[in-house]
Amino acid sequence: xxxxxxxxxxxxxxxxxxxxxxxxxxxxxxxxxxxxxxxxxxxxxxxxxxxxxxxxxxxxxxxxxxxxxxxxxxxxxxxxxxxxxxxxxxxxxxxxxxxxxxxxxxxxxxxxxxxxxxxxxxxxxxxxxxxxxxxxxxxxxxxxxxxxxxxxxxxxxxxxxxxxxxxxxxxxxxxxxxxxxxxxxxxxxxxxxxxxxxxxxxxxxxxxxxxxxxxxxxxxxxxxxxxxxxxxxxxxxxxxxxxxxxxxxxxxxxxxxxxxxxxxxxxxxxxxxxxxxxxxxxxxxxxxxxxxxxxxxxxxxxxxxxxxxxxxxxxxxxxxxxxxxxxxxxxxxxxxxxxxxxxxxxxxxxxxxxxxxxxxxxxxxxxxxxxxxxxxxxxxxxxxxxxxxxxxxxxxxxxxxxxxxxxxxxxxxxxxxxxxxxxxxxxxxxxxxxxxxxxxxxxxxxxxxxxxxxxxxxxxxxxxxxxxxxxxxxxxxxxxxxxxxxxxxx
Numbered sequence: 001x002x003x004x005x006x007x008x009x010x011x012x013x014x015x016x017x018x019x020x021x022x023x024x025x026x027x028x029x030x031x032x033x034x035x036x037x038x039x040x041x042x043x044x045x046x047x048x049x050x051x052x053x054x055x056x057x058x059x060x061x062x063x064x065x066x067x068x069x070x071x072x073x074x075x076x077x078x079x080x081x082x083x084x085x086x087x088x089x090x091x092x093x094x095x096x097x098x099x100x101x102x103x104x105x106x107x108x109x110x111x112x113x114x115x116x117x118x119x120x121x122x123x124x125x126x127x128x129x130x131x132x133x134x135x136x137x138x139x140x141x142x143x144x145x146x147x148x149x150x151x152x153x154x155x156x157x158x159x160x161x162x163x164x165x166x167x168x169x170x171x172x173x174x175x176x177x178x179x180x181x182x183x184x185x186x187x188x189x190x191x192x193x194x195x196x197x198x199x200x201x202x203x204x205x206x207x208x209x210x211x212x213x214x215x216x217x218x219x220x221x222x223x224x225x226x227x228x229x230x231x232x233x234x235x236x237x238x239x240x241x242x243x244x245x246x247x248x249x250x251x252x253x254x255x256x257x258x259x260x261x262x263x264x265x266x267x268x269x270x271x272x273x274x275x276x277x278x279x280x281x282x283x284x285x286x287x288x289x290x291x292x293x294x295x296x297x298x299x300x301x302x303x304x305x306x307x308x309x310x311x312x313x314x315x316x317x318x319x320x321x322x323x324x325x326x327x328x329x330x331x332x333x334x335x336x337x338x339x340x341x342x343x344x345x346x347x348x349x350x351x352x353x354x355x356x357x358x359x360x361x362x363x364x365x366x367x368x369x370x371x372x373x374x375x376x377x378x379x380x381x382x383x384x385x386x387x388x389x390x391x392x393x394x395x396x397x398x399x400x401x402x403x404x405x406x407x408x409x410x411x412x413x414x415x416x417x418x419x420x421x422x423x424x425x426x427x428x429x430x431x432x433x434x435x436x437x438x439x440x441x442x443x444x445x446x447x448x449x450x451x452x453x454x455x456x457x458x459x460x461x462x463x464x465x466x467x468x469x470x471x472x473x474x475x476x477x478x479x480x481x482x483x484x485x486x487x488x489x490x
Contacts, residue, residue, distance in 0.1 A: 003208070004121075004157050007045030007075075008038070009341070010226030014211045015202060020182045022155040024148060028162050029187035034198060034219050035161040036061075036125055038187070040070050040081070041223045042159065043121045047080040052120025055113055057087045057106070060126030073223045085113060089130070103130070103143050107150045114154050122151070122158040141176040148180040164188070182206045187217075197335045200226065216337035216374075222345070227337040227378060237261055237387035243354070246284030246313075247277060247448075249457030253433060254414075255440045260353075261387050262437075263380045263411060267396035268418030272429055273448055273455070274393035277416075278356040279308040280455055281391055282324065283315050285354045292324040293352035295343060297362040301326035304358070312454050325350040331362035336375035339363045344382060353388055360392040380411050413437045418448065431457065 002021035005012045012018045019025045019042070027035045043054035058066055063086035070076050089106065113119050124147075134140055151158050160177065164186070178184050184203040189196060201214045217226040242257035251257045258264055258281070266274045282292045294301050294315075305315040305326075318324040327346060329339070347355070360376060376392075383390040396417075415434040420427055429448040433441045447458040 004046065005049075006038075006042040007049065008041060008224050008226060009222075009344075010215065010217070010228035011200075011224075013228045014213075014215055014226060015183075015205065016209050016211075019157055019159070020205075020208075021157055022152070023182035024151050024158045024160055024177075024180070025183040025185065026160050026162060026177050026181040027185050027187065028164050030164045030189065032196075033164075033187035033189050034217070034224055035187060036066065037070070037073075037219060038185075038224055039123045039125060039159040039161055040066070041073070041075055043084065043123060044070075044075050044078075044080045046121060047083060048075070048078055050120070053083060053085065053117060054121035054123060055085045055087065055110060055119050056123045056125065057089050057110070058125050059089045059129040062090070063088055066125070072221070074221055075223050085117070085119070100135075100139075101133075102139075103146060107147065111150065111154055114156050119156060122156055124158065124160045126162075127160055128162050144176040144180050178203075183208075197337070216335070218335070218338045218341055220338070220341075225341045225345075227340050227375070236381075236384040239387060243281075243290070243389055244284040244288055245277075246280030246282075247455045247457065249446065250431070253442045253444070253446065253457065254436060258389060258391075258414065259439060260389055261384055262389055262413040263383065264389070264391040264414045264416070265412040266391065266393045266416050266418060269420065270395065272418035272420065273450060274418060275304060275358050276308070276311065276450060276455060277418075278358050278391055278393055279304060279313055279315055282354060282356045283308065283313040283318060285389075286318050286323045290353045291351060292318070293343075293346055293350055293355045294319070294324055294326040295346075295355070295357040296326070296328045297331050297357070297359060298329075299358075300328045302328075311450060311452060325352065336363055340375040340378050340382075343379060347382065347386070347388070355383060355388055355390045357390070357392045359394055361394040361396075376411055421445075421447075 003015075003017040003019065004021045005018035006015075027038055029035045040056070043056070046052050047054065056063070056066065061069075066086070067081060070081060087106075087109070110119075110122060114122070131140055131143065134143065147160075160181070162177070181204075183205045185200055186203055187198065187200045189198040197216060198218065199214050199216045202210045202212065211228075215226050215228060217224055239260040241260040242251075243260055244257050245251050245254065264281075266277055268274050282294060286292045294304065296304055301319070305319055308315040315324065319326050325346060327342070329342065331339075343355070343357070346352075357379075363375065380390060382388075412435070414436040417432050417434050419430050419432075421430040422428070429450070430445050431448045432445045433443065449456055449458050
């Protein structure tokens with residue numbers, strides 16, 4: 001069966017190629033779900049890619065309102081929107097239905113336009129506004145199948161939008177249409193902890209394979225973009241190349257550095273140098289010829305670059321000359337799919353080989369239930385499929401945190417834990433490699449030292465290692481209490 005691509009990021013992969021080429025697709029959704037935007041973006045993309053024109057029949061809004069609402073999107077800036085043939089099919093507000101009527105006059109007009117002007121798409125936006133005026137269910141079915149037969153005869157793909165009655169059920173006007181259409185897509189949206197999120201699902205696609213998942217999507221300046229997870233079988237690029245960590249001594253601990261294509265996670269409490277280690281890796285990799293992407297959440301990337309300059313890194317210059325693309329995002333209004341799609345778009349534009357996200361825990365909050373984990377899994381899969389080395393940082397209470405362990409063991413190839421250790425009254429940073437798949441690595445806990453000339457791991461003598469490993473916050477508390485009582489140091 002022939003298909004027409006929509007040009008909508010993620011949807012063509014989800015549908016295995018796009019919409020049916022010579023039949024109707026029914027788009028169902030509630031208010032604000034994105035039905036009209038989906039239809040407009042599809043036909044404008046088609047006009048831009050292949051020059052095909054479209055007829056847009058507006059049953060709910062005036063053509064001027066449709067153009068005005070779409071004008072802010074990036075895909076509307078190429079002039080193709082103005083080439084659409086609009087038909088204002090709204091009835092007068094004071095009109096009432098008397099007697100019998102049908103769609104034959106409208107379909108005759110559409111057929112003439114299709115033959116005379118080589119129309120490649122037809123959009124019927126809000127058709128239920130007319131169908132609801134029909135007197136009974138038999139009339140509804142008759143007109144739906146009249147429309148279906150017409151589209152099959154002229155062999156022009158059509159998009160029909162309709163409203164959902166509640167969350168799932170379609171309006172009665174579309175009961176027959178769901179059976180007559182070759183493809184049915186449901187778009188939904190709702191609030192989740194104060195953040196509005198959208199998703200879509202292909203309910204049916206007669207004669208075609210497709211993913212049957214509910215895929216989240218966003219509407220931003222680029223229009224609709226679907227957060228597609230990828231094929232059922234991961235296609236990851238494997239490599240034995242090593243990348244420098246940027247930390248003196250850590251390359252040796254890891255047996256030569258991070259492996260290319262790895263997903264690396266740095267965990268630790270605030271102030272344990274997670275951001276610093278991410279900056280070290282990014283700067284050292286770019287110096288070695290890699291291209292970088294830095295994503296800063298709830299902090300500006302300028303602040304990270306400025307702080308990095310204090311330890312001898314020249315991240316500011318690397319951002320200024322374009323070797324590193326940098327983004328700053330605020331996590332509070334950021335739904336997980338928007339987070340993933342923003343990064344995916346940056347990866348397509350910049351083609352980095354190293355991506356550092358600090359901290360990913362900002363969008364991995366439990367309040368959003370499973371969505372954050374799915375977004376993180378999509379991100380890891382995207383990077384691995386392109387051979388990109390991904391480093392993320394996260395706030396964690398420790399390596400024994402059950403929730404952290406389950407998520408990290410699933411997503412990360414390497415897990416580096418950062419913590420504080422107190423020895424002889426001094427608080428010091430400690431680093432240990434919890435896991436590193438497929439490479440030999442040291443299980444020694446090392447002291448992490450940060451100075452004006454960079455970051456390095458201090459050598460630990462065997463008699464010091466055990467004390468640092470076994471020492472706990474409770475030990476520190478007990479020692480402080482003994483000192484207060486004057487018992488001396490133990």
